[in-house]
């Protein structure tokens with residue numbers, strides 16, 4: 035099967051050398067295997083996405099010498115796909131509306147803090163204590179009918195029971211038993227956006243026929259949830275390669291707010307593509 039990889043940036047700022055590393059990694063893996071390389075714009079968050087950042091992504095990647103297939107998939111054009119996947123999960127009785135505000139979740143976690151049987155932290159922060167999972171169906175409907183803003187959460191324990199034992203493979207780490215429950219009941223549709231990162235990325239990787247997902251090791255744990263969603267939605271499971279994250283001169287993580295190491299700033303400062311590629315860790 036030919037290898038298909040992708041680079042999936044969010045257009046919320048300029049790309050930096052860490053993104054260059056991730057993009058070159060995915061592109062290189064496809065090229066080495068005579069495969070295909072795709073680009074995806076992860077712009078479900080209309081409040082944070084900027085058209086000029088999307089333009090800059092194309093400009094920066096082309097300047098580095100990367101080529102990708104067109105058309106580029108822009109997530110904001112595919113809400114219908116996400117809606118349909120959510121409807122399937124709802125039909126399986128795996129979703130529930132969550133009306134909690136952040137403050138209410140914090141307060142509930144503090145209250146539950148003394149209950150030692152509850153794990154409090156997931157790789158994404160505090161675990162949702164399940165408050166709205168316990169709301170009666172009639173009450174749920176009344177609150178929805180009243181127009182109360184709500185997210186949709188996955189009942190992860192029920193979903194994991196339905197899916198049975200699962201595993202996925204990371205090229206560096208080997209076969210991983212999937213442990214999606216470490217996240218608790220994750221949000222699959224946000225209050226302000228009718229899907230979420232986990233749902234959109236999992237569905238898109240499958241719809242685009244990605245066979246090798248390469249991304250930073252900061253997203254290693256996300257693959258446990260993605261594997262569960264693949265099983266529930268009957269999607270193919272790609273292979274994974276979570277690579278290291280390149281860091282700044284003091285070992286710190288690179289962030290989009292560090293303007294000095296953006297590809298654009300380096301280009302304007304007179305660096306060549308080869309120099310930036312070397313800075314991203316792909317020097318000869």
Ligand code: GLU
Pocket residue numbers: 042043044076235248249253
């Ligand atoms: N859009 C995500 C980001 O900007 C990456 C998604 C992925 O590779 O799974 O970090």
